[in-house]
Amino acid sequence: MKDRRPGVRERWDEQRLAALQTDRLPGWYATRRRRRTLVGAMCTALGLLWVDTGVSWRLAPSDTAMITNFVILAVVLAILFPAIVLLNTATRGTTSLRERQLDERQIGERLRAYTIAHRLTLWLLVAATVVVLNTGSGRDAHVPYAAIVLAAISLFMTHMLLPLLVAGWRLPDPPPDEDDDEQRENGATRNGAEDGNTGGGGAPT
């Protein structure tokens, strides 16, 4: 019987999995502080999108609104794309890979990230609803189409990226790669053998 060749989707999945195991610019996400800085930058970019929505709501249609849109969108894209790649690599695709490509620890982290992100999105929707209900002038209210489009984009981006932000924020410093710390490991092993004990922590699953 002939072996089945992997389909485009399977090859794409495999390539993504391999790419996310390769460190790109590890200095940018090696420590928890740097990862949280990346998360902060992404939150700022998402915040700018919401600011852009407000600007369009108030000023569109006008040249000022259009120019503001383009400038803010350029800044947002310049921040988001590299930050998404870096955080995805730092979390090893915990929130983006298929579940069958993750192990039990990663699946647990993914579930926690999605749960927290879901709660945050809920609060965001509550805030957005309050703002909408308290703004405008009832039946005569006019909301520019640009503002509606930007609000939809902002909501979509926030919903899509929040799990990654949560996972990046929560991620503890990963254990150093064995190749890097082989000598240190040997020393630790000797100490560990003397102790005869490691670990102790983390909630059981």
Next chain:
Amino acid sequence: MSADKENVHNRIAVLRAERGVSRRDLATALGVHYQTVGYLERGEYSPSLHLALRIAEFFEVPVEVVFSLRPFPRLGSAP
């Protein structure tokens, strides 16, 4: 329940060093990410019962040799 009460101590690093198994080899054998082995060794992640049993099976020892709710005694200390 407080996090302290949920601590599970393990001897994975010691067993792995004793058998000369690398972290990546152990991870491959268990079908988990190599960082997961690191988190297990550092005690920052407690495995499911299934994974704990597979780790014990890999080292060919009873599960209580690898995992304990109490810290393992230091080698050379009184029993």
